[in-house]
Amino acid sequence: MSPDPALVMRNLSVEYDGRAALRSVDLTVSQGEVLALLGPSGAGKSTALHVVAGFHAPATGEIYINGELVASPSYLEVPNRRDVAVVFQNYALWPHMSALDTVAYPVRRRGLSRSSAQAEAMEILDRLNIAHLAHRRPSELSGGEQQRVGLARALARRASLYLFDEPTAHLDSHLRVVFLEEMVSRLRASGAAALYSTHDAEEALGLADRVALLHDGRVVQVGTPQQVYDEPADAWVARLTGPASVISSPAGPGHVLVRPDWAYLGGPLEGRLLKVWFRGPHSDHLVESRFGTLLLREPGPPAHRAGQRVSWGLRRSWPVGGGEDQAETEDQISSSFAGPE
Amino acid sequence: MSPDPALVMRNLSVEYDGRAALRSVDLTVSQGEVLALLGPSGAGKSTALHVVAGFHAPATGEIYINGELVASPSYLEVPNRRDVAVVFQNYALWPHMSALDTVAYPVRRRGLSRSSAQAEAMEILDRLNIAHLAHRRPSELSGGEQQRVGLARALARRASLYLFDEPTAHLDSHLRVVFLEEMVSRLRASGAAALYSTHDAEEALGLADRVALLHDGRVVQVGTPQQVYDEPADAWVARLTGPASVISSPAGPGHVLVRPDWAYLGGPLEGRLLKVWFRGPHSDHLVESRFGTLLLREPGPPAHRAGQRVSWGLRRSWPVGGGEDQAETEDQISSSFAGPE
């Protein structure tokens, strides 16, 4: 395997007729690494994947795959000459091909015979539990089934760099896991790397070796899941990587960031319950106190009702730049946890 | 408002050239209620929505909207005569229309003038944070942005029954909440009802008044979120509605179902940690014991490492039909929580 990183984006910018969608992005994906691109809708995730795949030309910067220059403003290698496999956010399945032919397609391109290509394709379809749909066309498949065909096609490509664009958006938790395992095992086996775009913090944290946070075309933080979760660069990152409240620090001046699980009920501090949500394995409590409003998570069903006075405490907290506007944050919090009781 | 339920499906079956996709489904959505259709990929969620919207004819059974018969094997009311709004799983946006025109479309159909229609459309786009994209066509929008346009179009329809097909699949947590709030407030205001298809248990539990579990075209359980989570009809429902382990009951014969939060570390029972996952607000522990393997959730980052001996206990458990195959279940569990550490 080449010693060079699997993917290097250097000072990469992409524009759509004048509007910048990526702004001088610098990212490196080492061999065998899974890098999650975590960002809200419109952040530029798909754009990043597409420019790496070779669908767009960069406005500035270069892209290297396995140390080889594949794109610069003056030079563009065509997609099929880049050793990448792509899962499209909208599947991009071929209406005239059955699931089997679709997945066999990249295998055929690798030069295998029709029959062996179909055998290999069948295997992959089977792993994603859609072998029984092998002979249906996209129009006869459900959304999630289509997405799985798209996934299977990418896996069949056997590339050294996989580009996944929200590949599990339409999969239920079980299938999601099945796919992730399949994906990981393949990566491990082939030592391939992956750039994985998602808007789901939990998925990114649980899956990736490193997470890159994309905000409006810019990379605002790169780090291990633990890092970006426990030590977010700012309140924006904090909220994107999971539930978080910003309150004025009980122990001195400035503001601190508090994850729901960093706080607990029955501590030294005073407060009042504003809202309680049952969330299955745990419940969330919105607690009002003189330090601000914060969200607090306890395992199991709710023990108190909204309106009750409660005592609470902090296991830990993380200082954030004072730039945060308290009020705005509160809305954010309450909103980001509203929903009918 | 009419006293009849917003939607009644009676003994409803749908077939795609011979293959059944819905099998004699009986469901009722009362006025103002949000009913979540929770099911794995391919369960028949979209089919159910489409047949209610009037895109397919039922093979058997009837559909009543606000007490009015709209579909039976012998009669089919056209979609525009049904008081429904639809969000398509694949958006189904019109390639030649700007976001603004798209959202103004249903308003225009309500007979409003072009200008006032556009004003109303603009308002909705603004609430979903895409006002600045009003003049772009679908091909110039990101996936999530397209989905939001699709949502806006449905909200602009002002129907008495909304059909949402995995409407938040491409939205980040923040947008998801914004949309849900918008949706709920509109439902509350207009007293409209919603049939909400999703594969995300947490979303279903947090959002819906009642949850219907769809398995291979059949409804296997209907109940409040609390009911389906705490008292699942069977192990399949249990796993679909959230993490769950099935172990042989420590207190006597038979098998019991255990949610991760029903178990805690430091209890009377013996075990060994097989795996630990950091999941942000909490961590999951896979514990091996003589009763079987179970998943256990503790708030905060992991306190132990895999391989360590631990003691554990159960806060509560739920008996399930012995029909469960233990071994199969274990794989299921471990798999459904695997993922690279």
Add this chain to the structure above:
Amino acid sequence: GDGGQSEGAASDTITVYTCVSDETIQPIISDFRDKNPGTEVDLFRAPTGELNARVAADKRSGGLRADVIWACDPLTMQAYVDQGLVGGWVPDDASGIPADYRTDDYVGAHILYMVAVSHDGSKAPKSWDDLTDPGEKVAVPDPSFAASALGALGYFADSPDYGVQFYDELKHNGAVQVSSPDDVTVGVAQGVYDAGITIATSAYKAQQDGSPVQVAWPEPGAIAIYGPVALVKNSADEKAAKNFVGYVVSKEGQTTVAESGAYPTMEGIDGPTVPEGAPVVLPDWKSIGQQKDRLLSEYQSIFGG
């Protein structure tokens, strides 16, 4: 015919079907109008093929919608007669027209002469069989396409010292068939062919326009194909129609024909060029009519691809 009324035309309006070119028919009509004020003439002019189709269709949908037909060859006209569509009357003063050019049913109103046209530089044929001289690239019009060409075929086939083998020899010397006499003229003018059989009018027109061609009236003679005019049976406007036919074959009519650049049938009217003492021969239309299919198939066995 009754079509005349079904069109709701005024009762003193007559309809003329013809294949004669506009240059000829228009002056005739206007001149006739001047001489018969109050009689309107509607014209349907089309190449023989379309004309036949129109007549056939009329016949099968309520009868001919014409009062007078002016065809371009006797064969076609005879066929109409045989179907009882036209004829049964000719003007009394038709005697001005040579007997060769009339029957009891129709009278020749103009003549097409099939002559030889040759490119400047290549020698003009003295007699028809000069065309079979080796080295001459000759173009002949397709007799299954143009009745005039069929007339020529008919003549040669009948004449003892030619016969169908004349075409055989032509073919052997690399003669080429083109679709219409006009194409012959064009082809020769361009030098694609050295010489060819075509219609005098077309050849002379090219020559006058300045095309590099010469016209010859070979021995035993230019083949004369006359265009007969006839009265449609039970014409709605017998009187006006008869007037028209009468006029066309009258001295004035024939003069107008001549002035328009076509060859009149009436003798003693100075029309377009006919070289001094140029010989003229006549095909036997009766026999041509009878053995048309045999002629054509024999011809096609020679020129057919």
Add this chain to the structure above:
Amino acid sequence: MRRAPSTVVVQRGVFTIVISLVVVLVAFPIARLAQTVWAETDGDLSWILGSAGLVTAVRNTLLLAAVVTVVAVPSGALLALALRRADVPGRGFFRVAVLLPILVPDFVLAYSWTQAYGPAGFTDSMTGLGWDGVRGPVGVAVVVAVNAVPLAYLVTAVGLASRAEPDLERAARVSGAGAWTALRTVTVPLLRPALAAAGVLVFVLTLGTFAIPQVMGAPAGFTTVTTRIYANLSLGGDSASFVEAVTLALLLVVLAGSVVVPADALLGPRLRVRRQAVAEGSVTASAGRAPGRWIAAGLGCYLLATVGLPLLALVAAAVTRAVGLPPAPSNWTTDNFREVMTARTFEALTRSLWLAVTAASLLTLLGACVAVLERRRSGRPLSSMVTLTLVLPGSTLAVALLISYGRWLANTLAIILLAYLAKLWAFAHRPVSGALDRLPPDEVQAARASGASALTAVRTVALRPLLPALMAAWFICFLTALHEVTMSSLLYGPGSETLAVVVLNSQELGGIGPTAALSVLLTLLLAVPAALFWVLLRVVRVPETDPSPEVVPHVA
């Protein structure tokens, strides 16, 4: 299945109208022909079908049609794909230029080719490279093909325009497919409906083509069914030859039917791939890695050969005093143009324009209706039916209409209009049908679910993507109707002379100078609308704005 009232009425209504029109324009006329034959032969056709050379003629006809289809359709498709690329310089110009052959009547085109390439023609007199074969089967095939390419091009182009699906090609590329593989495995298969439509049109059109084989085939004794039909008519004062002509025409109908009907029945539904509305990126050209300017150069050569020289020869003929003279200034004249531009001509021109516009508009509507109805099982035969009249040579179709409606409509513009509708219906239907197949149903459903009635949904959502196809259909019909010769010259009466009739009647059909002049004028007259048409087409196309890879040089 009962549907709710109002839509039932609408659908039934449209269906009934279309059906009855098919009867009036197609079924009844053909039936009348058949009945005529039957009545006048007592059903004994042996003497006709057994007649000498018929077998050859039929063989020639079928062979010609097959060859032309095989040549023209791929060429048209290639043009369409090439001209889709954003990086081809002068794309707009090419898009118009490619269509020029449609502007020229068949026999003029035939003539111009003999002038350009034949012995003593352009190339011969300049470079000494004359092509004898141009007057013969090969020449016929080439010219008919050249004449058909624009049609194939137009049908495929609108198929492409009706929907851009770049992600599908991108997916092929990242699966490891080279440009051509992607083209072969994804782009072309997605075009199949349009290609099939083009194929049927070209095949049937060629079966029925007359002028070109007549003018260019005669020297080689190359006969087709159509030339035999005309031969029978032109020597056919007698009933027998007329009946023979009609019988042969019906034979053509049978030939066409036996190809088209099975094709439609079998292929039609299979070719249709149901699309799903997916978010679409913008177009990345993928027609190959060759830089656009090479493609442009190739196109240039093609156009020069197929359009440039022949049209030049045409212009030369139009301004030259007499045939056979070198086109030197000394021989130039405007006579031909003056001959064409008489008061009668302009009167006829306005009439023809009116006729062509009406016909084209009605046809587009009818074509669209059939395209929609054929998707219902009950409507499927329609598409085949309306194709049958296309194969009838103009002369025979005109006869059929006269026999059917002459009693009431003879000598009126109405019957000419009917003839155009009957002849060109397929022209209007097939392109729309081909484009409709690329329209995802979800988008219409979304409109319905937004409260739009069936008609509103079509108007607001379906119409726009189909606009290119509809405009193309209109355009083809308009042009063809504008310079249609045979039918109008057989059907016209006092006060209903069309442009072609007036001009071509001014001397025997085939008189080249004025006819050339007419074609030149028509070309000029129509090049303008043609240009506008393509500009419009670009405007209504789903936008293709993208920094496409081809704008940056590739490394081979």
